Amino acid sequence: MPAVLSIAGSDSGGGAGIQADLKAFARCGVHGMTAITALTAQNTVGVDMIEAVSPEMIVAQIRAVGSDIGVDAVKIGMLGDRATIEAVGHGLDLLGDVPVVLDPVMVSESGADLLAADAREALVAGILPRATVATPNIPEAGVITGLGRKAGQRELARAVVSLGADAVVVTGGHSEGLVDLFFDGDREVEIEGETHPGRSAHGSGCTHSSVLAAMIARGAEPLEAARKARELASAAVGNGLDEIGSGPGPVDVFGLKRQSAP
Numbered sequence: 405m406p407a408v409l410s411i412a413g414s415d416s417g418g419g420a421g422i423q424a425d426l427k428a429f430a431r432c433g434v435h436g437m438t439a440i441t442a443l444t445a446q447n448t449v450g451v452d453m454i455e456a457v458s459p460e461m462i463v464a465q466i467r468a469v470g471s472d473i474g475v476d477a478v479k480i481g482m483l484g485d486r487a488t489i490e491a492v493g494h495g496l497d498l499l500g501d502v503p504v505v506l507d508p509v510m511v512s513e514s515g516a517d518l519l520a521a522d523a524r525e526a527l528v529a530g531i532l533p534r535a536t537v538a539t540p541n542i543p544e545a546g547v548i549t550g551l552g553r554k555a556g557q558r559e560l561a562r563a564v565v566s567l568g569a570d571a572v573v574v575t576g577g578h579s580e581g582l583v584d585l586f587f588d589g590d591r592e593v594e595i596e597g598e599t600h601p602g603r604s605a606h607g608s609g610c611t612h613s614s615v616l617a618a619m620i621a622r623g624a625e626p627l628e629a630a631r632k633a634r635e636l637a638s639a640a641v642g643n644g645l646d647e648i649g650s651g652p653g654p655v656d657v658f659g660l661k662r663q664s665a666p
Contacts, residue, residue: 406621407435407473409499410614411466411492412481412509413442413454415607419654424607425479428614431636431657434621437473439465439495442484448606448649456484459491466495475499477621479614480531482509484519489526496534503620506535506569507613508544524548533568537626539613539633540564541575561587571626573633575612586630595631597638604644604653611655612637 408429415421422438429436439462445453469475478499483489496504508527510519519527528548532538542560546552549563557574564572564587571588573595584595612633619629640655643662648654 405433405435406476406618407437408477408479408618408621409437409439409466409469409475410479410481411439411441411495412479412610413444413484414440416445417447417649417654419448420607420610421481424610424654425481425614427657428611428636429618432615432618432622434618437469437475439469441488441492442482448651448653450651454484456488459487462488462491463495467498470499475502477503477505477617479505479507479617481507481610481613482519483523483527483531486520486523486526489523489530493530503536503617504534505613505617505620506531506538507609508538508540508548509609510544510547528567535569536620537571537573537616537630538564538569539573539575539609539616541609545574557585558592561585561592565589573616573630575609584630584634586627588626591627593627595634597634598642599638600642600644604646605641605655606652607655608637608641611640611657
């Protein structure tokens with residue numbers, strides 16, 4: 405069975421971060437592992453506190469799973485600060501040549517900053533060039549490339565690849581057509597899927613990137629994996645658990661509401 409490592413933060417509310425990643429990995433039939441980069445005290449309303457995990461502990465987590473279980477793909481989410489980014493870079497060195505899916509998490513669903521402003525340059529220089537696929541949304545791509553909010557998806561996709569990523573999916577949740585754009589330096593492909601305006605979407609980005617990493621670990625090429633990621637992430641939003649909490653509820657990759665109670 406393929407084993408996929410999530411290097412990301414923990415969401416105490418269970419909607420995003422490693423919690424969402426592990427659910428997505430299970431949904432795709434791969435073994436999920438984690439290297440936690442930060443602890444967050446959060447719920448559906450907001451983030452109350454963030455505490456970074458020490459760089460030494462981050463590297464130790466990566467070393468532990470890599471030396472015993474092995475890693476077929478890596479999904480990277482919340483990194484938080486420069487010290488964490490440097491630790492993750494060292495951890496990736498220990499894993500060798502494994503596919504990496506980078507979800508450059510910058511802001512939570514509730515609007516909290518999850519990446520320090522002075523760490524963005526380190527992310528672009530140290531992690532983005534390692535990415536087999538990067539999955540920024542439009543605002544994140546605008547920050548990464550320096551092109552800002554006025555740039556279109558096509559311009560942003562080309563700019564992200566020019567910074568070193570092998571391929572990019574600029575996700576379309578912030579666009580009028582809600583269309584993802586895949587670009588690998590050669591192919592430019594629009595990826596459409598079901599849309600569910602107004603539904604709970606907390607964890608949708610984490611779910612998308614985790615499915616993409618899981619499918620690559622299972623042998624899919626990046627475009628095929630990106631299509632499956634859009635399919636399952638869209639369905640997870642459609643199944644969103646609106647009744648959980650008083651803010652945006654978590655997405656649901658398992659369709660729990662359709663299942664009978666035990």
